[in-house]
Amino acid sequence: MATYNIIGDIHGRDAWKRLVDEDYINIFVGDYFDPYDKIHFMDLQYNFMEIIEYKKKHPENVVLLYGNHDYEYLPGIFEESNRFDNKNAQTISWLLMKTIDLFEGVAYAIGEDYLVSHAGITRDWKNAYLPDVADIKPSSMAAAINDLWNKDKKPFSFSANCYGMDCYGEDSHHSPIWVRPESLCLHNLYKGTPVIQIVGHTKMKEIAEVEGVVFVDCLDTVEQSYKVAYP
Numbered sequence: 001m002a003t004y005n006i007i008g009d010i011h012g013r014d015a016w017k018r019l020v021d022e023d024y025i026n027i028f029v030g031d032y033f034d035p036y037d038k039i040h041f042m043d044l045q046y047n048f049m050e051i052i053e054y055k056k057k058h059p060e061n062v063v064l065l066y067g068n069h070d071y072e073y074l075p076g077i078f079e080e081s082n083r084f085d086n087k088n089a090q091t092i093s094w095l096l097m098k099t100i101d102l103f104e105g106v107a108y109a110i111g112e113d114y115l116v117s118h119a120g121i122t123r124d125w126k127n128a129y130l131p132d133v134a135d136i137k138p139s140s141m142a143a144a145i146n147d148l149w150n151k152d153k154k155p156f157s158f159s160a161n162c163y164g165m166d167c168y169g170e171d172s173h174h175s176p177i178w179v180r181p182e183s184l185c186l187h188n189l190y191k192g193t194p195v196i197q198i199v200g201h202t203k204m205k206e207i208a209e210v211e212g213v214v215f216v217d218c219l220d221t222v223e224q225s226y227k228v229a230y231p
Contacts, residue, residue: 001229001230001231002025002229002230002231003023003024003025003227003228003229003230004024004025004026004027004110004114004227004228004229004230005019005020005021005024005025005026005027005225005226005227006027006029006116006198006214006216006225006226006227006228007019007020007026007027007028007029007216007219007225008029008200008207008216008217008218008219008225009029009030009031009067009069009200009201009203009217009219010028010030010031010032010047010048010051010219011031011032011033011034011035011036011069011219011220012032012033012035012037012039012043012044012047013035013037013047013219013220014047014050015219015223016028016051017050018223019223019224019225020054020062022058022061023061024061024227025060025061025062025063026058026061026062026063027062027063027065027108027116028051028062028063028064028065029065029067029116029117029118029198029199029200029201029216029217030064030065030066030067030068030069030070030106030118030177030200031067031068031069031070031118031200031201032047032048032051032067032069032070033048033069033070033073033085033092034069034081034082034083034084034085035083036083036220041085041087041088041091045091045095048095049095051064052099052102055102056102063104063108063116064102064103064104065103065104065105065106065107065108065116065117065118066103066105066106066118066149066177067118067119067177067200067201068081068118068119068158068177068178068201069081069083070096071153071156071157071177072084073089073092073093073096074093074096074097074153075093075097076153077153077157079157079158079159081158104146105142105145105146105149105150106118106145106146106149106156106176106177107121107141107142107145107146107176108142109137109138109139109141109142110138110228110230111138111139111230111231112137112138112139112195113138113194113195113196113230114138114195114196114197114198114228114230115138115141115142115190115195115196115197115198116197116198116199117145117176117177117197117198117199118176118177118199118200118201119169119174119175119176119177119178119179119180119184119199119200119201119202120176120179120184120188120197120199120201120213121141121145121176121179121188121189121197122172122173122174122179122183122184122187122188122189123172123187123188123189123191124172124173124187125155125161125172125173125174125175125176125179126141126189128155128161128173129148129155130144130145130148136189136190138195141189145176155175156175156176156177156178157175158174158175158178161173161174161175161178162174168180169183169201170182170183171183172184172186172187177201178201179201180201180202181202181210181213181215184197184199184213185210185211185212185213188211188212188213190212191211191212193212195212196209196212196213196214197212197213197214198213198214198216198226198228199213199214199215199216199217200215200216200217201217202215202217203217203218203220203221204216204217204218204221205218205221205222206218206221206222206224207224207225207226214226
């Protein structure tokens with residue numbers, strides 16, 4: 001039996017050091033940059049590289065996923081999330097490209113019972129960009145999503161999936177790095193099934209489970225990760 005340890009949005013915080021465990025498979029859901037607090041860029045950079053070094057030291061026990069605050073710094077992306085670091089954008093882009101081979105992508109399956117991503121997968125987004133994928137088991141979906149990510153980043157953008165006056169991500173067409181909780185819960189790809197989605201992206205006071213979705217972006221208030229034991 002393997003134990004998985006899912007860690008919420010980093011945003012420069014070093015809480016991950018007290019949450020990781022070498023006996024677990026530690027999954028980071030992304031957002032390594034754009035801190036809420038006043039963190040000097042050198043410290044932010046150092047924290048990211050410490051995560052990278054931990055991954056290198058424990059390659060089989062660390063899974064790195066991308067979030068929207070990482071996506072915006074990738075080459076060819078012309079979108080900015082709030083707190084976008086214009087001054088250091090080029091360096092952040094360089095850091096992400098330098099370490100690209102160490103990242104899983106934007107989705108990771110834990111067996112066929114859990115699907116981990118930064119924000120979650122809705123039926124509308126899946127039908128728009130992966131209409132020919134009939135098998136929605138977590139392992140198949142994670143593979144299809146990451147394959148799409150490697151081929152084309154546009155389906156994951158905010159602007160390409162922004163309908164009406166939405167400016168927050170509260171729309172069922174938003175991508176696995178952008179969709180917000182209300183839209184995700186209402187249009188969850190796995191609604192009515194036993195599959196649990198584990199996501200970050202939206203701040204919570206503590207880890208919470210709502211309608212088949214576990215929200216883990218809580219490091220702003222509590223140092224807590226979500227653990228899953230899977231045979």
